[in-house]
Amino acid sequence: MVLVNVFLFEVSVANNVSNAIIISLLATLAFTFFSMLISTVLKKNFIEPVLLGKIINYHLKDSPKWLDNTLGMLVHLFVGYLFTEVHLFLYRVFTPAWYNAILFGVINGVFGALIWYITIKIYAQVLKTQVSQYLIQLIVGHILFALFIVYMYAPPQ
Numbered sequence: 001m002v003l004v005n006v007f008l009f010e011v012s013v014a015n016n017v018s019n020a021i022i023i024s025l026l027a028t029l030a031f032t033f034f035s036m037l038i039s040t041v042l043k044k045n046f047i048e049p050v051l052l053g054k055i056i057n058y059h060l061k062d063s064p065k066w067l068d069n070t071l072g073m074l075v076h077l078f079v080g081y082l083f084t085e086v087h088l089f090l091y092r093v094f095t096p097a098w099y100n101a102i103l104f105g106v107i108n109g110v111f112g113a114l115i116w117y118i119t120i121k122i123y124a125q126v127l128k129t130q131v132s133q134y135l136i137q138l139i140v141g142h143i144l145f146a147l148f149i150v151y152m153y154a155p156p157q
Contacts, residue, residue: 019153020084027148028080031141038137046134049073051127055119058126080145083108087149096154098147105146109139 032049039046053072057063087104094100113135120127120134 020088021081023088023149023152024081024084025077026152027084027145028077030148031080031145032076034141034144035137038141042133044130044133046129046137049076051129052076054126055123058123083112083142083145084149087146088153091150091153096150098150101146101150102143105143106139108146109142112142113138 032047035047038044045051049069049072051072052075053065053068053070056071056075057065057068060068086108087101090100090104116138117131117135120129120131
């Protein structure tokens with residue numbers, strides 16, 4: 001338990017690249033697992049790396065599924081890193097607290113939902129995703145993502 005506590009919750013408040021990578025990796029994976037859970041419960045495909053993999057496959061005809069999914073996950077992790085860096089910047093200006101995390105998560109979620117809405121409309125024949133349910137889970141997922149970031153960046157004392 002001590003190793004888990006040190007790894008997950010003792011990230012120093014100093015904003016450096018290695019902390020940002022660890023925070024973004026764990027927060028993005030939490031977001032992805034949430035999407036997997038919702039996908040399983042609703043029997044829909046809301047898993048972002050898989051959806052990104054379908055778009056990649058559309059452009060890289062006949063690419064193996066493992067490559068599509070791997071590239072989809074790498075794109076998802078990279079975008080998660082960018083969103084994390086924005087959060088970490090904001091926590092130098094605003095108090096790193098749960099209420100700001102929820103606010104930033106909603107803002108992130110609406111921004112992400114707008115991007116995914118456009119993407120789903122462009123690739124409707126490829127993604128075949130139920131838009132409204134997906135966008136709702138996306139906003140909730142971003143709130144979870146933001147809460148993970150704030151609690152790893154500045155754990156409660």
